[in-house]
Amino acid sequence: MHPMKPLAKTRYGLLLAACLPLQALAGAAVMLEFTPRTPEQMTAFYEARGFPEAMLKPLHQQCFITVRVTNTGDEVVWVDLDTWRFSVDGKPLRRYHRREWLEKWRDMGMRPAHRSTFRWTLMPEKLDYQPGESEGGNIILPRLSGTIRLQATFATGTDGKGPPLHREFDNLYCAEDTP
Amino acid sequence: MRHALFALLFLTGLLSLPAHAAGMPVPPPGVRVYDIGAAPDFELADIDGNRARLSDARGQWVFLHFWASWCGPCRREMPAIQRMAGRMRGQPLTLLLVNTAEDEDTIFSFMAGTAPDLNSLMDADGQVTEAWKPRGLPATYLVDPEGRVRYQALGGREWDQPEYLGFLKRLVADGANAAGPRD
Numbered sequence: 001m002h003p004m005k006p007l008a009k010t011r012y013g014l015l016l017a018a019c020l021p022l023q024a025l026a027g028a029a030v031m032l033e034f035t036p037r038t039p040e041q042m043t044a045f046y047e048a049r050g051f052p053e054a055m056l057k058p059l060h061q062q063c064f065i066t067v068r069v070t071n072t073g074d075e076v077v078w079v080d081l082d083t084w085r086f087s088v089d090g091k092p093l094r095r096y097h098r099r100e101w102l103e104k105w106r107d108m109g110m111r112p113a114h115r116s117t118f119r120w121t122l123m124p125e126k127l128d129y130q131p132g133e134s135e136g137g138n139i140i141l142p143r144l145s146g147t148i149r150l151q152a153t154f155a156t157g158t159d160g161k162g163p164p165l166h167r168e169f170d171n172l173y174c175a176e177d178t179p
Numbered sequence: 180m181r182h183a184l185f186a187l188l189f190l191t192g193l194l195s196l197p198a199h200a201a202g203m204p205v206p207p208p209g210v211r212v213y214d215i216g217a218a219p220d221f222e223l224a225d226i227d228g229n230r231a232r233l234s235d236a237r238g239q240w241v242f243l244h245f246w247a248s249w250c251g252p253c254r255r256e257m258p259a260i261q262r263m264a265g266r267m268r269g270q271p272l273t274l275l276l277v278n279t280a281e282d283e284d285t286i287f288s289f290m291a292g293t294a295p296d297l298n299s300l301m302d303a304d305g306q307v308t309e310a311w312k313p314r315g316l317p318a319t320y321l322v323d324p325e326g327r328v329r330y331q332a333l334g335g336r337e338w339d340q341p342e343y344l345g346f347l348k349r350l351v352a353d354g355a356n357a358a359g360p361r362d
Contacts, residue, residue: 049249050282116280116305120247120316127314132209133333135315 028156028165029073030129036175037064037138045121051114055105062096063143063174068136071129075162078155080126085151086141086172093148096140098122128160141174148172204349206330207342210321213331218243218322221307223277223300226287231300234326236273240354241322242347245313246299247279248289253317256335261294263338263347270351271324279316280305324354 039060046056071077086093098119105115123137141148149170156162206212218241222232233241244260246253264274276299278286286299302308311320319332336343 045249049285112304112306113280113282116309117247117249119305120279120308121249124315130211130333133314135334137315 028075031070033068035066038175063141070134077129083153239271241273243320245318250316252335257294259339279308
């Protein structure tokens with residue numbers, strides 16, 4: 001728990017005086033939701049958008065997890081996926097950066113429309129979530145069985161220099177196709 | 180003394196609101212002042228083959244909305260945009276919807292089922308969307324009559340609800356006053 005900053009104290013007083021809801025005093029807070037996607041789901045999604053086999057095949061082999069991040073506080077919260085640490089059994093698990101895929105598609109000569117759609121289905125690599133804002137997208141990991149642990153750090157404040165938030169999840173997984 | 184201090188704090192809080200400071204209407208929740216300068220221009224065709232250019236709307240506020248049919252929040256927001264458009268009919272507000280990188284059939288089917296009164300421009304290769312660098316989809320910007328980006332919506336919004344409709348009406352009323360009488 002960090003001491004209340006002078007401005008926050010001022011707002012606290014104003015909210016009390018004006019009888020406004022005190023949940024506006026949440027400070028920096030964030031909520032994450034995860035939805036693992038099966039290979040079939042992802043292939044069907046991209047296939048329906050005309051993606052060629054050359055794109056579908058490598059994607060089918062990966063682990064897709066849709067992540068939604070919601071800023072539930074009243075301060076700016078920064079998502080920077082480079083600061084998120086994935087691991088399995090204590091060993092680091094490397095997340096694929098969007099740059100790797102976009103360069104791969106470009107080098108393969110894939111159509112700009114497909115590259116664009118793919119890009120917008122991914123989780124933003126870095127974004128300053130404003131209070132109340134909710135944005136999401138897919139993260140891509142190597143496909144594996146077992147439980148994935150995520151240690152996520154979020155900078156806070158307009159300049160990102162506020163007290164960081166830390167969240168840990170030890171129950172992520174790659175969804176499998178139903179037999 | 181305590182009352183005087185409290186009044187001072189209250190006034191300080193009011194004066195710190197950026198939209199007030201800029202003389203612009205205060206946006207409703209989920210819409211923020213976003214003054215990034217001149218709006219990147221573009222020209223695109225709609226699903227009927229008519230071409231539209233953002234700069235052609237100069238002189239009116241523009242509600243510029245990027246979307247895709249696969250995006251859940253876009254699907255939920257589009258009906259509200261259609262209702263908003265109906266209630267803003269006759270007002271000096273140009274509505275430009277831009278679909279990101281989908282084909283004509285997909286766009287046509289989506290619009291027919293979700294917002295049949297609206298048309299959408301087609302950013303077939305996604306490059307216009309890329310140039311605007313939205314935070315995600317859906318994305319909405321409000322461009323002023325001089326062609327400057329002024330506000331940005333964070334995610335999908337209930338544009339047909341009174342706080343959003345009221346805000347849009349204040350914007351266009353202020354824009355009309357600032358521009359003076361038009362032909």
